[in-house]
Ligand code: HEC
Ligand code: HEC
């Protein structure tokens with residue numbers, strides 16, 4: 001007996017479509033998107049490649065000396081050369097390969113990734129354009145964004161479109177109406193409102209895991225859901241001005257005057273500015289060293305302006321039983337801390353003493369090996385991988401096990417139990433809110449894995465990695481009565 005041809009066809013079609021269904025199921029259902037739309041995936045950057053090459057910042061600086069001088073002391077200038085980044089990138093390439101680490105490069109050196117020049121960690125042989133990190137010709141060539149088409153339907157992983165120009169003419173974009181001489185014969189000018197929006201910063205300041213789309217760094221979304229966004233205070237209004245102006249903006253919600261904007265992009269990374277200044281000094285560039293030290297001082301000042309701390313007593317049955325410490329986010333436009341929260345450390349160090357200087361309570365002191373004690377009260381995150389175990393690296397972390405940061409204009413309370421011996425009438429409490437870029441061991445591990453062509457001793461004068469510097473953001477002291485006033489009245 002022969003099987004009818006039609007039946008065979010049906011069986012074939014059914015099994016073929018079953019195959020298709022199971023294949024389609026391998027694509028993440030929640031994060032569906034058009035992969036062919038993003039040729040550099042997992043970087044979501046797009047390039048309208050014309051006949052105009054990227055121009056290195058030195059070229060722009062020839063006519064825009066002021067913007068160049070401000071930018072070249074900034075962390076954006078160092079986004080690719082950054083030794084901490086290079087150490088991590090080197091580990092990433094070994095762990096997951098360059099196909100995936102181009103995600104990193106899409107934010108840390110977009111031009112170097114797009115032209116294919118950057119093939120992994122290391123600086124040797126790279127052009128000044130690739131080394132320039134987040135440079136002039138990135139921000140001023142952005143012609144649009146694809147924020148709505150991304151896997152998370154939010155800005156992420158470099159979701160912007162770069163167009164450097166057409167028909168041999170560079171086109172640079174800024175929010176101002178161009179004058180007749182705009183571009184000085186080198187470039188034409190296009191008015192674009194985009195540079196006056198937080199969307200400009202969003203694509204790079206929302207970092208998602210390359211595959212699971214977990215928001216590893218969420219500065220843009222934190223800002224967007226907070227009070228500053230509602231009142232039109234943008235990233236630029238706090239990070240593209242000097243410290244005095246930033247404080248005023250944060251306190252009054254009034255925008256800076258047009259003439260107040262500077263290309264500083266100053267944040268919190270005083271460590272990187274300091275390392276950069278050491279390298280500039282070693283290479284004999286005193287001007288650059290000065291700018292970097294200026295950025296270092298601004299970052300420290302910014303951290304010292306960001307928060308406040310209040311100490312209040314808690315009484316039980318009229319007796320001091322706990323010390324309450326309230327940490328307030330005063331002036332950060334997003335959570336405090338933000339960005340790389342599973343690496344940054346912001347913690348409380350508390351000491352309570354009786355009248356004779358005897359220590360009654362102590363918490364959060366750095367241990368001899370540079371690490372923090374297990375019971376420290378810390379504001380940051382612990383990352384975890386797919387196996388739900390603790391993890392640090394951005395290609396492994398797919399969720400946070402602990403995420404304790406303070407929203408813009410918000411606060412968190414921390415309570416410390418205290419046992420006051422008989423006869424003590426008052427207790428003086430000192431609270432310090434402290435910050436550093438990373439745990440000592442994490443920083444040492446990253447710096448130990450920089451690529452071989454980055455010689456830390458030659459470039460930065462680092463022979464042995466010293467203790468990471470700590471900034472005291474706030475120091476407060478309060479004298480607390482051991483008996484409550486109400487008691488016994
Ligand atoms: C969407 C853009 C984006 C992507 C993708 C990205 N980063 Fe970053 N990265 C940033 C931003 C923005 C910061 C600054 C955050 C801060 O200072 O807290 C940063 C900071 C860092 C730092 C800290 C540098 C320092 O000096 O403390 C390291 C290390 C780093 N990134 C490594 C990586 C690696 C490795 C990858 C790829 C697996 C990656 N990044 C992918 C945007 C990105
Ligand atoms: C991270 C993005 C970014 C980078 C990098 C950047 N700019 Fe800008 N630039 C802006 C923004 C935003 C404005 C608008 C500032 C304002 O509101 O006045 C601007 C404004 C300008 C203007 C108009 C005049 C002014 O200063 O406001 C010039 C000229 C300019 N940039 C040149 C440069 C040059 C040259 C570099 C590199 C040395 C550079 N930019 C790097 C974002 C950037």
Ligand code: HEC
Nearest residue numbers: 055059060063136137140172174176178182183184186189
């Ligand atoms: C030959 C000189 C020259 C070079 C090189 C040059 N520019 Fe300009 N650019 C000008 C002049 C002149 C203006 C008019 C405004 C001014 O004087 O600042 C201008 C204006 C701008 C503006 C503001 C546009 C506006 O509407 O106000 C931006 C942004 C800008 N340039 C970016 C760049 C970038 C990025 C580079 C490097 C890729 C660059 N320029 C290289 C001469 C130059």
Ligand code: HEC
Nearest residue numbers: 201205220223234235238250267268306331332333337338
């Ligand atoms: C009201 C002022 C204000 C606004 C608006 C603001 N910031 Fe900040 N930002 C701060 C302060 C203060 C700090 C230092 C404290 C901290 O690290 O959070 C900071 C720190 C940072 C850091 C460094 C984080 C670290 O610990 O390494 C980054 C990156 C950053 N901001 C990016 C942004 C971006 C992107 C936006 C817009 C989406 C933005 N900021 C909006 C005030 C502001």
Ligand code: HEC
Nearest residue numbers: 075079082107108200201204235236239265266267268269
């Ligand atoms: C092309 C991607 C890109 C764009 C666009 C971008 N940034 Fe960044 N930004 C980075 C990266 C990468 C770093 C971290 C460099 C590092 O630490 O090695 C950074 C660092 C910073 C820092 C310093 C953080 C610190 O810890 O001190 C600030 C502040 C900042 N950016 C603000 C802005 C603002 C404001 C805008 C928009 C006007 C913007 N950025 C646009 C990629 C970008």
